[in-house]
Amino acid sequence: DYESKYSTDAEGEGMAPNARVWRVYLDEAGHFDMDMVESIRDTVDIILVFAGLFSAVVSTLVGQASTALRPDYSHVTAALISELITIQRAMVAGTVVGVVPPSMLNLDSPFIASSADRWVNGLWFVSLTFSLATALLSVLVKQWMQAYISPIFGTPHFQSRVRHFRYVGMQEWHVPLITGMLPILLHLALLLFFAGLIVLLFTL
Template identity: 65%
Template sequence: DYEQKYPQDAEGKGMDPNARVWRVYLDESGQFDLDMVEGIKDTVDVMLVSAGLFSAIVSTLVGQAYIGLQQDFTKVTVSVLLELVEIQRAIATQGPVESIPRSTLNLDSPSTASVNDRWVCGMWFTSLAISVSTALIAVLVKQWIQAYVAPTFGTPQAQTRVRHFRYMGIEEWHVPLIVGLLPTLLHLSLFLFLVGLVVLL
């Protein structure tokens, strides 16, 4: 009961900087903020760990899949070496070098990767970008929340104003909505990864 917790204000002093109304507001808003911040922190911590682990897995697979999009340099090397061996044989036997067929491989030609390989890489790169973005947004939210709960100083009225200013900032920037979208982003990333995996197999 706040009437017992805080002394009654003198007549005409109900809105002074140290008035009871500000102390009551700080107590009530403090409990509200504690509940809100704990819920956000729990969600963000889970999202950070999940996004970090998932990004590590996807980046490993993306690195391997990306190699498949590039020119097969082993094949190029073997082809060129075979051509060189044929040329050396022709020179050793004094045969015509012009009759040696040229390698059909062209280093400037585009990748010979299949459409499926391109789709897999595209989906996995998109999945990686979304999961890393999720982690980045989660870190930003943690910083916002850290700033939100930073201690305030001054009279109860001044502390109330600072708290209200911070709360309006959280609402204006739609932080609860952003926190609610983090799992959706991670699910989308996982979905794209799994679709890419199905296409690969």
Template identity: 55%
Template structure:
């Protein structure tokens, strides 16, 4: 009980810098904050690890499949080289070229297939959401770390600083932001799996 823990304040000094009310407030607020912040940190830590691993997986898919957004110049070079060799062989043998020439044109405008554009769009969106969740998680961890560290000073000064930070926490909707982080990861997973379905559909 705070009455047993802290001596009674002299009369007219109930709100002095070292009064019992401030020390009691600090004790109660520290217990309250420790429980809430511990739960938030656990949630953010799990999301941060998952977002990092998921981003690495999506990045591997994006790096490979995004190459389909531009012409495959290796394949074009192989086609043109095959035609050139075939024509030279026909000329050296004194025969005519009796096979149709390909319509490959390396200077023509390239338009990726619709499915390729959709898959890349979905996977890039998934990666952006996952990285955003990771970035916000890091910022939240830094904010919580700063929130829990009170500077030195009298109990009244520390109580005022703690209350100021708590009001800032509510004003910036930090609990709501932490609650929305799993939704960001759910959206990232949804976009990734939709892209995977579109990618595997023609197979």
């Protein structure tokens, strides 16, 4: 009951810096802000932890999968050694060395990654990008929330104006919308990761 909690303003002081209307506004806004901030923080904390763990897993797998996009010179070395052994055997047997077929692999052989490898790496790189973007936006939202509820000093009228300025700024920066999109980004990252995993399994 604000009528009993705050004394009635003197005549002509209804909009003064210390008027009851500003103190009532601060009380109501304070309850609203705390509920909103706690809800956003709980959501962001869960998403941030999951996005961090997921990014670590995908980063490890991407590091291994990306090797398929580069030439594997160990295969070239093995092919050249096999050719050398064949030549030595031909020389021992008295066979003409020129009839020994050359290796199909050499340092000048063009390298083209398979379509499956390109798909797997593409899907996982995009998945990792979405996951890292989710983590970055989660950190920014937490910083916005911390700044939003930071203490305000001054008269009730001044505090009310600053609080309203912060609330309008948060709406203009679409913080609630960004918070609502964080799970969607994370779901997209998961779907892309599983799509890449399915492609990889079909190549085994």
